[in-house]
Amino acid sequence: MRKNYNDPNLTEETINLEMARQSLIEEFQAINWYQERIEYTKDEDLKKILSHNRDEEKEHAAMLMEYIRKHDAVQNDTFLHHD
Numbered sequence: 288m289r290k291n292y293n294d295p296n297l298t299e300e301t302i303n304l305e306m307a308r309q310s311l312i313e314e315f316q317a318i319n320w321y322q323e324r325i326e327y328t329k330d331e332d333l334k335k336i337l338s339h340n341r342d343e344e345k346e347h348a349a350m351l352m353e354y355i356r357k358h359d360a361v362q363n364d365t366f367l368h369h370d
């Protein structure tokens with residue numbers, strides 16, 4: 288999704304967090320798409336490549352989550368305390 292991040296009403300921190308959250312959504316979508324393709328294909332070579340790529344997307348998601356936790360104190364707290 289392409290978005291205009293030049294809204295003068297938003298702080299730089301808000302825009303950065305929004306970009307990180309949107310990127311996280313896209314990483315999770317990619318993980319789901321790779322997983323489906325892994326299960327569809329009968330080609331073992333392709334399955335291996337797609338599995339590797341899926342796991343890289345998981346690493347990307349973790350990196351983004353780490354960024355969000357660092358910049359959003361409430362979100363970070365939910366990892367420590369939740370129902």
Ligand SMILES: [Fe+2]
Nearest residue numbers: 314343344347
């Ligand atoms: Fe990625």
